[in-house]
Amino acid sequence: MERKLSRQEASDAVGGDGWRYILGTLQTSVPVGSMARGTGVAADAVAVCGDDADRHLRVDVRPGRVLLALQSTAHAAVTTRDVDLACRISAALGAAGFVTDPEVGAGAPRSVQLLEIAIDALDIAAIRPFWKAVLGYTDEAGADGPVDALVDPVGQGPAVWFQQMDRPRPQRNRIHLDISVPHDEAPWRIEAALAAGGRLKSAGHAPSFWVLADAEGNEACVTTWQGRDG
Incomplete structure (x- = not known):
């Protein structure tokens, strides 16, 4: 079953x-x-x-x-x-002579990954319909609530999810990228980002996610499935 x-x-x-x-x-x-x-x-x-x-x-x-x-x-x-x-x-x-390979590790073209866009909001229910309409997105199966994520119905674009803010933060970006990678790819990806001029803002929730930023403070999170069960 x-x-x-x-x-x-x-x-x-x-x-x-x-x-x-x-x-x-x-x-x-x-x-x-x-x-x-x-x-x-x-x-x-x-x-x-x-x-x-x-x-x-x-x-x-x-x-x-x-x-x-x-x-x-x-x-x-x-x-x-x-x-x-x-x-x-x-x-x-x-x-048939082919290999299934997640391409993990330094030197590989890129590992398998999924990209998400995260939008900070004070009133998620008020802005979610706009993003659903302007992107032509739809509800994920079984997740059609007023604060749930949105997905591309043809599977081409990244999912969009909403992060609840408790107060306005004008000096902080309101949109950031989540790059979900294999759990054994995350160290390579973080190392490459830091070597390219990035900085680590937080590892407090690792290995669930690390918060990185570019030289001007624009943020991206490298995420894995680990640390999310239980």
């Missing part, structure tokens, strides 16, 4: 097969040499998933690699079915 998994369960279940758990999804990257080979990889992944493809699988085909993501659209979460599909996809692609 299909059931939702905790972050720890999902991460532990697929790490050995070259997938990473990020923001309620399982993600991997398959290096390919051409768009033609990439479309073949995509077709193989869809074939493995069968009737579950429409409900669980998302595919992004590029000339150099294919990005695969698994999530139960019914639950907006990773389930036991997603883990089963990830393992089966890795086995099938491996037999």
